[in-house]
Amino acid sequence: MHATRHDDAARPALTRREWLGRTGALLASGATMGPLAGLAGAAGGTGYKALVCIELAGGNDGLNTLPPIDAERYAQYAATRGPLALPLEKILPLDASHGLHPALAALVPYWEAGKLATMFNVGPLHEPLTQAQYLSLPSGSPQIPGNLFSHSDQLKLWESGSSDPTTRTGWGGLASALLGTPNPVISLGGNAAFGVEAIRTPLVLPYAGAIFGATGLMPGDLGDPANRLRRTAMDALQSQAQDVALADAYTAAHRDAFVVSERIGALVASVPGDALSSAAIDDAFAPLFVHGLPGTDLAAQLYQIAKMINGRAIVLGKRQIFYARQGRFDTHFNQVDDDDPTTGQHADLLKEFADALAAFQRAMDNLGMSESVIAFTQADFGRTFLPNASLGTDHAWGNNHFMLGGPVNGGKTYGTYPELVLGGPDDTTDDPALAQGRWIPTTSVDQYAQTLLHWFGLDAKQMLKVLPNLVNFPGKRIPFA
Amino acid sequence: MVREYAFALTGWTFPHGGLSQVPCLPLGTNCKWLEGDMIVLSSFHDTRPHALLSGVQVPANSTAPQALELVLDSIMAHPNIGPFVARRMIQNFVSSNPSPAYVGRVAAAFDTGAFSSDGVAFGTGTKGDMQATIAAVLLDAEARSQAVVRSQGFLREPILFFTGVLRSLNGKSDGSQMGQWGTMLAEDVFRPPSVFDFYPPDYPVAGTDLVGPQFGIHNTNGALNRLNFLNYLLIEGGTPPNPKHPDSLGTLIDDTAFLSSASDAGALVDRLSLLAFGHTLPSGTRTPVVDAVSYWNETTAPDGAWQHKRVDAAAYLVFGSPDYQVQR
Numbered sequence: 035m036h037a038t039r040h041d042d043a044a045r046p047a048l049t050r051r052e053w054l055g056r057t058g059a060l061l062a063s064g065a066t067m068g069p070l071a072g073l074a075g076a077a078g079g080t081g082y083k084a085l086v087c088i089e090l091a092g093g094n095d096g097l098n099t100l101p102p103i104d105a106e107r108y109a110q111y112a113a114t115r116g117p118l119a120l121p122l123e124k125i126l127p128l129d130a131s132h133g134l135h136p137a138l139a140a141l142v143p144y145w146e147a148g149k150l151a152t153m154f155n156v157g158p159l160h161e162p163l164t165q166a167q168y169l170s171l172p173s174g175s176p177q178i179p180g181n182l183f184s185h186s187d188q189l190k191l192w193e194s195g196s197s198d199p200t201t202r203t204g205w206g207g208l209a210s211a212l213l214g215t216p217n218p219v220i221s222l223g224g225n226a227a228f229g230v231e232a233i234r235t236p237l238v239l240p241y242a243g244a245i246f247g248a249t250g251l252m253p254g255d256l257g258d259p260a261n262r263l264r265r266t267a268m269d270a271l272q273s274q275a276q277d278v279a280l281a282d283a284y285t286a287a288h289r290d291a292f293v294v295s296e297r298i299g300a301l302v303a304s305v306p307g308d309a310l311s312s313a314a315i316d317d318a319f320a321p322l323f324v325h326g327l328p329g330t331d332l333a334a335q336l337y338q339i340a341k342m343i344n345g346r347a348i349v350l351g352k353r354q355i356f357y358a359r360q361g362r363f364d365t366h367f368n369q370v371d372d373d374d375p376t377t378g379q380h381a382d383l384l385k386e387f388a389d390a391l392a393a394f395q396r397a398m399d400n401l402g403m404s405e406s407v408i409a410f411t412q413a414d415f416g417r418t419f420l421p422n423a424s425l426g427t428d429h430a431w432g433n434n435h436f437m438l439g440g441p442v443n444g445g446k447t448y449g450t451y452p453e454l455v456l457g458g459p460d461d462t463t464d465d466p467a468l469a470q471g472r473w474i475p476t477t478s479v480d481q482y483a484q485t486l487l488h489w490f491g492l493d494a495k496q497m498l499k500v501l502p503n504l505v506n507f508p509g510k511r512i513p514f515a
Numbered sequence: 516m517v518r519e520y521a522f523a524l525t526g527w528t529f530p531h532g533g534l535s536q537v538p539c540l541p542l543g544t545n546c547k548w549l550e551g552d553m554i555v556l557s558s559f560h561d562t563r564p565h566a567l568l569s570g571v572q573v574p575a576n577s578t579a580p581q582a583l584e585l586v587l588d589s590i591m592a593h594p595n596i597g598p599f600v601a602r603r604m605i606q607n608f609v610s611s612n613p614s615p616a617y618v619g620r621v622a623a624a625f626d627t628g629a630f631s632s633d634g635v636a637f638g639t640g641t642k643g644d645m646q647a648t649i650a651a652v653l654l655d656a657e658a659r660s661q662a663v664v665r666s667q668g669f670l671r672e673p674i675l676f677f678t679g680v681l682r683s684l685n686g687k688s689d690g691s692q693m694g695q696w697g698t699m700l701a702e703d704v705f706r707p708p709s710v711f712d713f714y715p716p717d718y719p720v721a722g723t724d725l726v727g728p729q730f731g732i733h734n735t736n737g738a739l740n741r742l743n744f745l746n747y748l749l750i751e752g753g754t755p756p757n758p759k760h761p762d763s764l765g766t767l768i769d770d771t772a773f774l775s776s777a778s779d780a781g782a783l784v785d786r787l788s789l790l791a792f793g794h795t796l797p798s799g800t801r802t803p804v805v806d807a808v809s810y811w812n813e814t815t816a817p818d819g820a821w822q823h824k825r826v827d828a829a830a831y832l833v834f835g836s837p838d839y840q841v842q843r
Contacts, residue, residue: 092709183517186711202719224701225718225734235721238734240699248742250750260815263807264828268742270803271796271836278668279723280611281841283730284738286722288837291738361708 083490084343086356086394086409087206087228088332089193090387092364093185093414095380095427096434100152101125102451103133110454114471118369118421124376128152132447136376137384140392144438149395149404151442151514154449155432155460156482157415157475158182158191161506165459168474183429183472185364189414193228195483195501204228205483206355207236208500209492216350217294220342222335223359228412235287236357237294239302241334242341243327246302247295301345302338315340318397322389332360332390340397343407353490360387363413366426378425395438404440408515410486411435412479419471420456431462432475435482441489441515448514449477480504481512489515519565523586526560526579527553555579569593591643597622604648606716609658611669611727617657624651668843670729672713673700676741680748680834683790684768691754691766692747699740701732745835749827770826777822780808780829787833796838804832 098118102111103125112119125133128145132152144150158179171177179197181187187199195205204227206219211231219229221236229236240246249255251265272288295302304310306319306326319328319337328334335358342349342356363383371378391409398404416433432452438444452473453459457466460473480501487497488511498504530551557579565573565582571589573582590596601621605613624630628644630637632654638647652658657667671679677696681688697703702713714731727733747753748768757763776783784805785795796804811824833839 185709186715200717221734225731227719230719230721233722235730235734238736240736244699245743246736246739248739249746251742260807260810260824260828263803263810264831267800267803267807267832268835270800271832271838274797274800274837276837276841277663277665278841278843279665279725280668280670280720280727280730281837281843283720283722283727284670284733284841285837287733287735288738291735294735295739364709 081352082343082346082354082403082406083352084354084356084407085206085486085490086336086339086358086407088336088387088391088409088411089189089223089226089228089357089359090363090383090411090413091189091223091359091361093188093417093429094363094383094411094433095365095369095417096413097416097419098369098380099135099138099384100128100132100154100434101135102131102454103127104131107131107451107454114419114454114456116421117372117425118375118427120375129447132451135381135384137381138388140385140388141436141438144392144395145445148445149438149440149442151437151444152447153435153437153477153482153512153514154447154451155416155473155475156435156449156477156479157432157473158188158197159475159478159480159506160197160503162478163474165461165464165474168462169464182431183415185414185429188429188431190227192412192414192479193226195479195503197503201227202230203232204230205487205500206357207231207234209487209490209496210234210353210355212496212499213353213491215353215355217354219355219357220339220349221357221359222338223357226357226359229355229357237290239338239342241327242303242337243305244303246299248292251292252299253296298342298345298349301341301348304341312341312344312401314400315344315397318400319393322393328390330386330390332358332386333393335359336390336394340394340401343398343403344401355490360390365417366422366428367424369421369426372425391436391438398439406440408437408439408441408486408489410437410482416473419452419454419473420469428470430470430472432460432473437486437514439515443514446514448512452476477512478503478507481507485512485515516568519567520586522561522563523565523567523573523582524579526555526557527583528556528559530554596643597625600625600643600648601652603716604652605658606669606728608649608652609655609669610667611729612666612725614657617655620655621648621651624648630654663843666725668841670727670733670841671839672729673697673702673732673737673741674704676834676840677744679839680745680830681766681768683787683834684770684830685772686748686753686766686768687764688766689756689762689764691757691763693766696740696744696747700737700744741840742831742835745831749831768830770823770830773826774822777825780805780825783825783829784808784833787829788838791833792836792838792843794838796833796836800836804829807832 098120101120102108103122108122120135124136126136126139126142127133141150160177160179179191180199190199191197193204194201206228207230210218217237218231218234219236221229221238225236225238250261251268255261256265272285276282276285301310306316306323319333322329322333328337339356339358365380368378369380398407413433416430417427418430421427456471457464457469461469462472462474463469480503483501484497484504487500560579562576564575567573567589569589569592571585573585598618601618605617605621624647626642628638628641628647630647630651637650638644674697677693694703707713714728716728717726718728718731720727720730753767754765756765776786784801788795808825808829811821813821816824
């Protein structure tokens with residue numbers, strides 16, 4: 035673990051091409067790439083698989099993220115989106131029909147390399163739902179997911195893989211429990227329900243550079259007898275059976291924290307360039323470093339996830355689900371600048387997202403782990419097709435999402451883009467005067483998760499335990515991975 | 516229905532110019548505009564009629580203040596408001612998982628505006644009376660009984676943990692370092708991440724069938740950082756006043772009142788235990804705690820600081836114990 039880091043002190047940053055070349059040579063020779071590569075077991079991560087959920091919290095505007103570019107639909111888009119509409123010539127074309135917001139330029143190479151795919155109009159459903167059914171079913175019908183258009187509830191629907199917002203567990207958590215993974219979902223973005231199991235809660239880690247341990251009680255502190263006695267007493271306090279269940283839950287979390295932090299605390303704390311860091315990861319994230327650390331919130335999270343994937347021999351497990359969270363997507367006001375729809379809050383958010391995700395994928399490529407990892411997005415909901423009067427958009431339902439990684443059948447779009455007509459067949463109302471463009475999803479979260487979890491290794495029986503509504507979507511699995 | 520409420524509440528905005536002097540961090544917050552009452556911009560108010568809950572109608576051409584009154588009336592008239600407020604109040608003051616009957620008793624106090632206990636009457640008889648409601652929360656048998664029920668109690672949220680330790684140990688703070696510790700424990704107290712506050716009221720506690728709102732921000736890292744806060748405040752000595760600022764207090768405890776108990780480590784631990792959670796520790800945990808405190812004496816701390824070290828060690832363990840962290 036404390037091996038000296040090779041050759042980094044004075045070398046210039048390697049280009050991605052150089053890294054790929056070097057990685058290949060090292061893999062071919064069976065040599066290790068850095069201090070943690072030996073811990074990681076077989077090069078290329080034989081049998082290891084990781085899913086990385088990136089939540090665009092607040093509800094990302096999927097329509098400006100992945101706008102249409104064919105003449106007919108671009109005209110519909112531009113007419114309704116008005117001051118929010120991206121100019122056609124600024125949109126980065128993916129195929130003849132769809133493009134990317136210009137702030138997502140960092141992702142284009144992965145589309146071209148066949149590693150990036152998109153899922154259109156996906157969202158929580160109980161079963162396939164038409165506009166006529168949505169409008170005629172009484173309020174509270176189980177066929178309609180509960181409390182639609184509310185942040186906290188619709189996020190819960192996404193995270194639980196359920197149509198009931200009172201569900202206690204998340205689909206990432208349930209899958210981890212069924213597979214018996216040594217760790218629960220590892221989260222860099224808080225305690226989100228996505229990783230909650232019946233018994234375990236997400237393992238929440240701090241960012242690089244933070245101490246992940248209890249000062250004075252860590253193994254290296256115990257040479258001091260005062261610390262050693264304090265540690266013994268604290269262990270006794272936290273091992274004592276409690277009279278109330280919440281206190282037993284508290285002490286269980288405490289004991290877990292000590293076990294896991296003693297195993298991986300040094301790796302968690304490791305910063306770019308130190309003895310435990312990986313040059314393959316540092317080089318990938320280097321363009322985003324500010325004062326030697328990842329300079330954006332999402333980059334800081336994905337940097338830690340890359341480290342945990344590289345350090346899998348001590349993190350433990352052949353299967354690991356990760357969770358990251360980028361906030362501030364609830365763009366009701368000033369989503370775009372008033373003089374330029376390609377700049378402003380949403381453009382800044384998407385640039386942070388794309389730059390961090392591209393750095394993460396570069397790290398996976400550098401490590402030779404690309405075939406072992408899929409990253410995917412989720413969000414509370416999409417946003418209204420019709421902007422509001424404040425240069426913003428409001429809460430909607432179906433949304434467009436990304437899947438990225440070597441196992442992804444990329445360079446393709448999946449699902450059906452909503453018909454861009456206010457009050458049209460995909461809208462939640464048939465009255466154009468009231469309509470704001472809240473699309474009824476045409477692909478369910480269950481179907482989206484099914485493809486990810488099938489790749490991850492769940493069998494059909496386990497799948498139905500994690501995604502109980504999947505029985506209502508009996509068609510072919512969506513072949514994006 | 517949500518849209519009807521949104522329309523009824525149009526026309527309100529921030530006071531002109533912004534009143535707060537507080538700098539606007541983190542990105543995306545709008546603190547310059549968050550002080551002072553909101554004001555009406557009539558031209559932005561939707562004057563169409565709106566049908567609200569409880570049969571309340573906002574007539575056409577109502578002003579924004581008239582519509583606001585009707586919005587509040589419609590909520591106060593809804594049968595769910597009493598149980599809703601009752602449950603939230605109990606969760607914050609007494610227990611994360613109150614029995615339905617307890618919620619019902621507090622809801623009744625809210626609805627009638629009256630509550631009496633041991634011959635003492637609370638409240639004015641007006642629906643929503645807070646004196647009656649809070650008296651019903653705190654004086655209920657479920658709040659006061661010595662008999663422990665497995666489902667009772669709540670996890671102290673980080674800010675109440677910080678302030679509880681400081682107040683118990685006669686400490687003072689001008690807030691220095693509190694933002695940093697709050698951030699590390701996911702509760703930067705005046706800056707919740709969204710309108711949904713720091714944690715949801717129904718956060719599930721894994722391994723139980725209970726909810727624990729404060730567990731929504733408690734996790735592996737938080738468990739360690741609760742101890743690190745105690746280490747900072749007690750073992751490292753907190754933060755001294757900043758001499759550049761005349762009103763600075765720093766963040767410090769004052770252990771003077773406890774030094775008289777320091778010569779007897781067992782008595783010191785018992786005194787702090789009673790102060791922190793109302794009972795002494797059972798012998799299985801009291802013995803190792805006393806051992807850790809007794810370590811300090813004139814030999815191990817020859818500079819004369821051993822009494823202080825004993826108070827610090829005892830307070831670290833007592834306030835770091837699950838007996839304190841989860842209030843019964």
